[in-house]
Amino acid sequence: MIPLSSLAVLLLQGFLIITLSPLLSGIMKKVKAFVQVRRGPSIFQPYFDIAKFLRKDAVISGNTSWIFSAAPYISFAAILASGMLVPVYFTGMPLGFAGDLIAVAYLFALARFFTALAALDAGSSFGGMGSSREMFVASMVEPALMLSIFAVALNAGSTSLDRITGTVAGMGIGALSPYSLLAFVALFIIAIAETARIPVDNPATHLELTMIHEAMILEYSGRQLAVVELGTMMKQLLVFSLLANIFFPWGIASDLNVTSVAVAILAFVAKLAVIGTAMALVESSTAKWRLFRLPELLSFSLMLSFLAIVSFVILRGG
Amino acid sequence: MDYLFLLLVFLFIAGALLSVILNRNDRLSTYAAFTAAAAASLAGIAFSLSVLLGRTFSLGIRGMMLLERGFVVDRLSAFFILVISLTAFAVSVYSLGYVREYFGKKNIGYLGALYNLFVLAMILVVSANNAVLFLVLWELMSVVSYFLVIYEHERPETRRAGLIYIVMTHIGTGFIIVSFLILAGAGGSFSFEAFRSGGPGLPAALRDMAFLFALIGFGTKAGIVPLHIWLPYAHPAAPSNVSALMSGVMIKTAIYMLIRVSFDFLGANTMWWGMLLLVIASASALLGVMYALVEHDMKRLLAFHSVENIGIILIGVGVSIIFMSAGMPELAAFGLIAGLYHTINHAVFKSLLFMGAGSLLYSTHTRNIEELGGLVKKMPWTGAFFLIGSVSISALPPFNGFVSEWLTFQAQLASFNLTDNITKIAVLSSGAALALTSALAAACFVKAFGISFLALPRSSHAEQAKEVPRSMLFGMGIMAFLCIALGLLSFYFVPVIGSIAAPLTGAATSSGAASGILIPAITAPGMDAGSISPLFLLLLLFLFLPIPLVMKLAGGREHRSVYETWGCGQPVSTSRNEYTATAFSKPVRMWFGNIYRSRREIQTSYAGSPYFKERFTFDTHVEAIFEKYLYEPLIKFVLSVSRKLKAMQTGSIHAYLGYMFAVLVLLLVAVMSGGL
Numbered sequence: 006m007i008p009l010s011s012l013a014v015l016l017l018q019g020f021l022i023i024t025l026s027p028l029l030s031g032i033m034k035k036v037k038a039f040v041q042v043r044r045g046p047s048i049f050q051p052y053f054d055i056a057k058f059l060r061k062d063a064v065i066s067g068n069t070s071w072i073f074s075a076a077p078y079i080s081f082a083a084i085l086a087s088g089m090l091v092p093v094y095f096t097g098m099p100l101g102f103a104g105d106l107i108a109v110a111y112l113f114a115l116a117r118f119f120t121a122l123a124a125l126d127a128g129s130s131f132g133g134m135g136s137s138r139e140m141f142v143a144s145m146v147e148p149a150l151m152l153s154i155f156a157v158a159l160n161a162g163s164t165s166l167d168r169i170t171g172t173v174a175g176m177g178i179g180a181l182s183p184y185s186l187l188a189f190v191a192l193f194i195i196a197i198a199e200t201a202r203i204p205v206d207n208p209a210t211h212l213e214l215t216m217i218h219e220a221m222i223l224e225y226s227g228r229q230l231a232v233v234e235l236g237t238m239m240k241q242l243l244v245f246s247l248l249a250n251i252f253f254p255w256g257i258a259s260d261l262n263v264t265s266v267a268v269a270i271l272a273f274v275a276k277l278a279v280i281g282t283a284m285a286l287v288e289s290s291t292a293k294w295r296l297f298r299l300p301e302l303l304s305f306s307l308m309l310s311f312l313a314i315v316s317f318v319i320l321r322g323g
Numbered sequence: 324m325d326y327l328f329l330l331l332v333f334l335f336i337a338g339a340l341l342s343v344i345l346n347r348n349d350r351l352s353t354y355a356a357f358t359a360a361a362a363a364s365l366a367g368i369a370f371s372l373s374v375l376l377g378r379t380f381s382l383g384i385r386g387m388m389l390l391e392r393g394f395v396v397d398r399l400s401a402f403f404i405l406v407i408s409l410t411a412f413a414v415s416v417y418s419l420g421y422v423r424e425y426f427g428k429k430n431i432g433y434l435g436a437l438y439n440l441f442v443l444a445m446i447l448v449v450s451a452n453n454a455v456l457f458l459v460l461w462e463l464m465s466v467v468s469y470f471l472v473i474y475e476h477e478r479p480e481t482r483r484a485g486l487i488y489i490v491m492t493h494i495g496t497g498f499i500i501v502s503f504l505i506l507a508g509a510g511g512s513f514s515f516e517a518f519r520s521g522g523p524g525l526p527a528a529l530r531d532m533a534f535l536f537a538l539i540g541f542g543t544k545a546g547i548v549p550l551h552i553w554l555p556y557a558h559p560a561a562p563s564n565v566s567a568l569m570s571g572v573m574i575k576t577a578i579y580m581l582i583r584v585s586f587d588f589l590g591a592n593t594m595w596w597g598m599l600l601l602v603i604a605s606a607s608a609l610l611g612v613m614y615a616l617v618e619h620d621m622k623r624l625l626a627f628h629s630v631e632n633i634g635i636i637l638i639g640v641g642v643s644i645i646f647m648s649a650g651m652p653e654l655a656a657f658g659l660i661a662g663l664y665h666t667i668n669h670a671v672f673k674s675l676l677f678m679g680a681g682s683l684l685y686s687t688h689t690r691n692i693e694e695l696g697g698l699v700k701k702m703p704w705t706g707a708f709f710l711i712g713s714v715s716i717s718a719l720p721p722f723n724g725f726v727s728e729w730l731t732f733q734a735q736l737a738s739f740n741l742t743d744n745i746t747k748i749a750v751l752s753s754g755a756a757l758a759l760t761s762a763l764a765a766a767c768f769v770k771a772f773g774i775s776f777l778a779l780p781r782s783s784h785a786e787q788a789k790e791v792p793r794s795m796l797f798g799m800g801i802m803a804f805l806c807i808a809l810g811l812l813s814f815y816f817v818p819v820i821g822s823i824a825a826p827l828t829g830a831a832t833s834s835g836a837a838s839g840i841l842i843p844a845i846t847a848p849g850m851d852a853g854s855i856s857p858l859f860l861l862l863l864l865f866l867f868l869p870i871p872l873v874m875k876l877a878g879g880r881e882h883r884s885v886y887e888t889w890g891c892g893q894p895v896s897t898s899r900n901e902y903t904a905t906a907f908s909k910p911v912r913m914w915f916g917n918i919y920r921s922r923r924e925i926q927t928s929y930a931g932s933p934y935f936k937e938r939f940t941f942d943t944h945v946e947a948i949f950e951k952y953l954y955e956p957l958i959k960f961v962l963s964v965s966r967k968l969k970a971m972q973t974g975s976i977h978a979y980l981g982y983m984f985a986v987l988v989l990l991l992v993a994v995m996s997g998g999l
Contacts, residue, residue, distance in 0.1 A: 133902020
């Protein structure tokens with residue numbers, strides 16, 4: 006059976022993911038407001054939003070089927086399940102055997118699959134448009150993502166997340182090699198697409214010509230909307246923690262005493278804040294791209310991850 | 324236990340005969356044919372399991388040249404018999420209901436008899452142990468399936484599909500015969516034992532030829548690009564239960580023989596074979612899914628997905644050959660496991676999806692998904708089964724497609740063990756092709772399921788749809804169950820498949836052995852290379868699914884009101900406002916415009932002034948590049964050559980005798996001078 010300490014690790018992990026993800030969104034909104042010389046809402050606003058959605062009545066389209074009602078929960082479960090595999094503050098996740106980096110990517114795909122289906126269910130053109138664009142962008146992301154995963158896995162000789170973070174953490178500053186930098190930039194671009202941010206998608210828009218993710222969830226309200234929003238924020242946090250802990254796992258705990266865990270959580274929050282700020286700055290300094298220019302951006306990411314593999318093979322392999 | 328094999332042969336033949344004898348009564352004939360087929364398939368399942376659990380089987384008649392050890396079933400054969408029997412069992416049950424569609428319209432006895440013979444021929448093809456016997460059975464399978472394809476021969480497009488199929492399949496058989504002749508020349512006999520002993524000793528050039536001809540010959544049947552053109556014609560034309568078998572298992576017999584020839588007979592130790600296979604497989608996977616994405620005929624869409632999945636299977640096989648030639652049998656076994664596991668997975672979810680397409684056809688009488696919609700409410704079970712099939716084929720966890728694609732990715736990643744840097748980078752990059760394929764497949768099935776099952780019905784066909792009979796649901800249910808079981812219990816099945824792959828690759832242990840409930844990757848011997856456990860993934864998913872329940876307990880019931888879909892303040896709840904499948908695939912069609920070369924026709928008619936449109940029709944076509952740029956010139960060339968050869972065909976017997984004499988003299992001269 007799963008020992009008690011493992012259970013505690015998982016519970017703490019779930020707690021951190023759920024409670025920190027709205028804060029991350031709040032911080033990013035604040036940074037964007039700062040760059041745009043606005044005061045912006047409080048960094049705790051996303052918590053208030055979710056609390057509000059939970060109390061609101063729901064209006065549901067009469068065209069929908071059970072897929073529409075079930076999809077938010079399936080997506081949420083898939084994202085939270087992947088959250089049990091991603092190292093956040095601790096390397097050596099008790100359930101690390103159940104899924105590797107590829108499995109995490111495919112759990113995100115499972116969440117996306119059901120969100121895209123639900124978008125078609127209400128029968129509005131907005132939903133269809135969002136669904137179609139989302140799957141298109143995802144198709145462009147996937148090859149770049151897989152090559153980056155390969156590039157990262159080559160270094161550790163494994164796709165296991167614990168091993169990857171463990172290997173990189175063990176290398177110290179020596180982990181900063183040409184191939185890991187190339188792979189980092191490639192994955193950073195993928196993270197922009199996966200978290201639906203400018204220039205790929207605009208999380209703040211409700212203009213039908215530009216929205217992708219927002220168009221898919223347009224029909225949701227009440228508790229379902231709360232679950233959808235929280236799931237999206239959690240996915241964002243997980244994507245950022247992948248970025249942080251695959252390339253900069255410094256400070257991550259490798260044993261379970263109180264100080265190292267406390268340090269690891271502080272380091273994690275700091276890393277999230279840095280990546281979130283960087284992402285918000287990227288978002289503020291670029292304009293949204295046209296949908297048909299996006300493949301260029303993602304091909305660039307594909308190229309970078311390919312170069313990461315090539316440089317790994319030249320520098321280390323052979 | 325040997326009786327099981329004879330029993331299944333007997334049952335299939337009995338089913339075929341009874342079906343013809345009871346032809347007068349549609350209902351009786353159906354019951355006889357498909358109950359016999361289902362029973363025979365059960366015998367096939369039992370038989371193949373008995374072989375997989377450790378015995379070998381051989382059957383022959385002493386003293387008869389062809390039949391002396393005519394049938395030998397080893398683990399590889401048994402695995403394919405299992406795949407065929409499992410699929411045939413579910414499809415036979417399904418057919419009990421589906422065939423009602425043809426009652427009073429078509430000859431049921433003919434369908435039942437051919438169906439039984441078809442399944443029997445497939446099982447015998449993978450059991451044959453002699454090249455001549457194999458070819459006879461291979462032809463039987465092809466010809467019987469041809470007659471099944473043209474079952475609805477009243478339609479001209481069905482007859483055309485049949486023609487394309489029979490021509491392509493015979494071109495393939497021609498190549499297979501040449502490959503077998505080379506092997507027979509080396510082994511001195513047509514038995515597979517002789518092939519096995521003679522194959523490795525062949526000169527390199529002849530070995531390469533034997534492999535290439537087998538690749539073209541069996542590749543035609545399997546449907547690799549660019550030999551795939553018959554699939555999108557033949558599979559939709561056939562009755563849906565037959566399509567399920569053709570797409571689910573018939574094309575797998577070609578995979579069986581390709582593995583048999585390249586590993587068992589030829590030793591699979593040439594690097595460029597693997598590279599060639601990897602390139603062809605990646606191209607098949609990508610082009611298959613891309614054409615599927617722009618297809619709106621449900622059965623054609625599924626046929627293109629078969630091209631894609633054959634590509635994914637062959638990626639595993641190709642990587643395996645690369646490892647074989649690099650002298651890494653453990654990794655080769657791992658690649659082969661990936662390929663074989665995807666073989667059974669594809670058989671399961673593809674036959675499920677074809678049965679689903681058949682159910683749609685049964686209750687709506689249309690294959691065009693643009694005319695469907697809202698069916699998940701009218702056909703809840705079909706919808707649920709089709710959804711399971713869609714999730715599986717999109718390789719999403721924790722179902723079966725995910726496991727085999729994960730294994731394939733790991734096999735590709737394992738190429739970092741190779742010494743040659745170029746090969747290493749090439750194999751790693753093929754991972755990008757597979758990733759793009761699986762993402763596009765997910766997009767395609769969001770479209771296929773979303774447009775046909777969700778939102779509002781788009782036509783009166785869809786509006787009047789009813790759930791299909793229970794036997795059809797039962798057939799689909801078996802396969803849906805297997806989709807889940809093959810995913811969750813993969814830790815049990817992977818070692819079994821490992822025991823098939825190990826002897827073929829010469830791996831010392833049956834690698835890919837799962838420990839406990841997880842499947843580890845074997846990327847480097849003795850290394851923790853990452854693992855998955857679909858069972859635990861499902862447990863995790865289930866753990867988090869009751870969140871709505873928790874919210875209800877914590878916050879009480881939510882007040883919900885049902886209203887129209889948001890339409891910017893205007894009432895728009897009609898199916899005309901829904902997104903269409905054409906629109907859904909538009910971004911992909913635009914971005915890959917070079918490949919699709921789609922053209923559109925827009926016709927507008929105006930009511931008086933150009934400001935008032937009266938009618939507006941839009942049509943878009945994707946160009947079939949292979950047919951236009953490869954096959955059309957080829958056909959033109961063949962026709963022009965035959966026209967020129969016509970000059971020789973004078974119709975005079977004297978001239979023909981003259982030709983024979985000339986050939987005889989030429990041959991004699993050649994022999995005398997030692998040229999032959």
